[in-house]
Amino acid sequence: MTSYLGIKEIWQVDMKTLGIKWTNNSEMQFDVVDLRRKCPCAMCTDEMTGKRNPSNDLIPDTVRPNLIKSVGRYALTIQFNDGHGTGIYTYDYLTKLH
Amino acid sequence: MAFWSKKNKEKEEAPVPVKATEPPTGDLPKKSQENTLGRIKHILAVAAGKGGVGKSTVSVNLAQALQSKGFKVGILDADIHGPSVPIMLSVQTPTEMRDSLVVPPISNGIKVISPAMFSSQIAHIMRGPMAGNFIRQLLLQADWGDLDFLIIDYPPGTGDIQLTLSQVCNITAAIIVSTPQDVALADVRKANHMFETLKVPVLGVIETMSWFVCDQCDKKHFIFKKDGAKSFSQTIGVPLLGQIPLDPQITECGDSGQSIVGKYPESNSANAFLEATDSVIHELSHLRRLSQDGLLSFSLKWQEEKRA
Numbered sequence: 101m102t103s104y105l106g107i108k109e110i111w112q113v114d115m116k117t118l119g120i121k122w123t124n125n126s127e128m129q130f131d132v133v134d135l136r137r138k139c140p141c142a143m144c145t146d147e148m149t150g151k152r153n154p155s156n157d158l159i160p161d162t163v164r165p166n167l168i169k170s171v172g173r174y175a176l177t178i179q180f181n182d183g184h185g186t187g188i189y190t191y192d193y194l195t196k197l198h
Numbered sequence: 199m200a201f202w203s204k205k206n207k208e209k210e211e212a213p214v215p216v217k218a219t220e221p222p223t224g225d226l227p228k229k230s231q232e233n234t235l236g237r238i239k240h241i242l243a244v245a246a247g248k249g250g251v252g253k254s255t256v257s258v259n260l261a262q263a264l265q266s267k268g269f270k271v272g273i274l275d276a277d278i279h280g281p282s283v284p285i286m287l288s289v290q291t292p293t294e295m296r297d298s299l300v301v302p303p304i305s306n307g308i309k310v311i312s313p314a315m316f317s318s319q320i321a322h323i324m325r326g327p328m329a330g331n332f333i334r335q336l337l338l339q340a341d342w343g344d345l346d347f348l349i350i351d352y353p354p355g356t357g358d359i360q361l362t363l364s365q366v367c368n369i370t371a372a373i374i375v376s377t378p379q380d381v382a383l384a385d386v387r388k389a390n391h392m393f394e395t396l397k398v399p400v401l402g403v404i405e406t407m408s409w410f411v412c413d414q415c416d417k418k419h420f421i422f423k424k425d426g427a428k429s430f431s432q433t434i435g436v437p438l439l440g441q442i443p444l445d446p447q448i449t450e451c452g453d454s455g456q457s458i459v460g461k462y463p464e465s466n467s468a469n470a471f472l473e474a475t476d477s478v479i480h481e482l483s484h485l486r487r488l489s490q491d492g493l494l495s496f497s498l499k500w501q502e503e504k505r506a
Contacts, residue, residue: 102435103485104397106492112501123492132500168498172365174397176496188365191397 105191106173116164120194128198136163136180138197139187234299234338235367238272238345240482243363243372243398247389249354251377252406252442254282255452257351259468260373262457263475265307269346272302274337275312276363277353278322278329284314288455291315299341306460311340326358333359334366354385356392364396368494371401371485373439373478378405378426386427390434399488401481402439403431404474410444411466418443437481440474443467 109121118130137156139145144153159182167179171188179185235241244257257273265271275283283289287305292315294301302309313322313336324332342348350369353359363369372393376386386403393400405427409418421444431438442448445467451458459468 102394102399103488104399106397106489107496108492110493110496110498112498115502123489164502165500167500168496170368170493170495170497172396172398173368173492174364174395 104173105195107170107176107191110168110176118165118168122191122195128194130194130197132165132178133159133161133163135165135178135189136182136184139184140189140193141184141187143186144184234340234342235348238342238348240346240370241348241350241367242401242478243350243352243369243393244375245352245360245372245389245393246375246382246386247354247356247392248376248382248385249280251375251382251386253277253354253375254286254351255448256373256375256404256406256442256471256474257349258283258286258452259457259459259471260475260478261308261347261349262306262459263472264347266459266463266472267475267479270344271307272309272311272342272345272348274340274348274350275310275314276333276336276350276359278313278324278332278359279353281312281314282452283310283351284312285455286452286457289315296341299339301341305455306457309342309345311336330358330362333362337363337366352389356388360392361396364392364398369398371399371482373401374403374431374436375406376403376427376430377407378420378423380423380426382422383426383430386430387434399485400434400436401478401485402437403427403434404439405441407444408441437477439477439481440470442470442474 106123107120108123108125111119113119113129116132118132118135119127120130121127137159138152139156144156145151164181165178166181169177171177175188175190177185177188244253244260246253254275254277261271261273273283275281287308287310289303289305289310289312292300292303300311302311313332322332350363352363374386374390376382390400407422409420411418428438443466447462447465448458448467451461458465459471462468
């Protein structure tokens with residue numbers, strides 16, 4: 101039986117940094133502005149080519165999350181204060197950003 | 199500056215911890231946002247990808263077997279387009295509401311919610327988003343109370359309903375059901391892939407319609423091939439949890455609103471279900487040892503001002 105990577109702890113490090121401790125005890129920090137610009141939703145990232153919408157580079161540095169929530173056992177979703185919140189950030193995606 | 203970096207232990211900002219038990223919320227009434235699933239210890243998905251292999255029969259008998267072992271059990275019939283659990287457990291339409299939540303009717307000690315309870319004679323003709331909302335309501339607007347196991351009887355396929363269920367709740371594990379022949383296993387393989395993608399551990403495979411015992415010669419006839427699901431379980435690296443024979447008594451029980459585990463507990467078929475249930479419990483304890491204290495669900499509200 102396979103045991104999948106999950107989140108053990110998640111916390112706000114500072115105004116623009118998200119911290120995650122995975123169930124394998126590794127820890128990562130994510131710049132929330134980069135997370136917004138690298139949103140994996142279909143509006144921000146082309147499903148076929150994987151290319152990001154060029155306008156995402158223009159997202160201001162002031163963007164912040166309002167709320168971060170789990171999605172099942174495999175992902176999290178972020179509601180940003182610019183009104184965007186359709187991205188489902190799978191744990192695979194987040195760890196590959198590393 | 200790197201997009202991410204190893205956590206800097208020297209940072210002065212205090213971590214903002216997250217309550218591990220905080221439930222997911224959505225566009226639901228306030229009452230149902232209070233954790234309707236929070237008092238459920240294990241959520242098990244019974245799925246196949248393929249229709250007609252016996253998912254509901256396995257769900258009902260697994261539930262009854264767990265109930266007979268003293269566990270508190272509920273079933274969510276998630277097959278919006280072809281619900282069959284209410285017939286198989288002879289359960290009536292809910293009549294009681296508590297704090298804006300539906301109180302699930304109880305049949306043979308099992309709490310049951312099914313789309314058929316609300317409209318048994320009409321088809322639910324709806325597109326994916328509607329089906330997704332419907333299943334969310336069935337799951338989250340029911341007063342499940344304290345349960346050891348909530349068994350979700352999945353519909354066939356790997357579409358909207360399956361995805362919604364896997365996103366709305368933290369499914370402890372999945373049980374794959376299949377008949378032995380390759381035609382069924384081709385779809386079952388896709389269900390297994392779905393659970394891999396959604397990071398839901400698969401406990402194992404239960405093979406149904408494994409053999410038929412002729413009442414004239416007492417010989418096992420492997421009508422749909424021998425050990426097909428057993429080979430499949432080895433291929434995907436999970437245990438074969440049980441093999442259930444093709445037995446007219448199982449059909450009789452289902453059609454009369456009872457599980458064979460409840461009605462004929464001494465029968466060979468009931469024993470096959472009971473043994474499969476023991477395997478499920480065993481594999482769950484194994485899974486618990488493998489799991490590393492991950493959060494069941496979380497909700498982190500971002501603070502605008504840095505905390506001291």
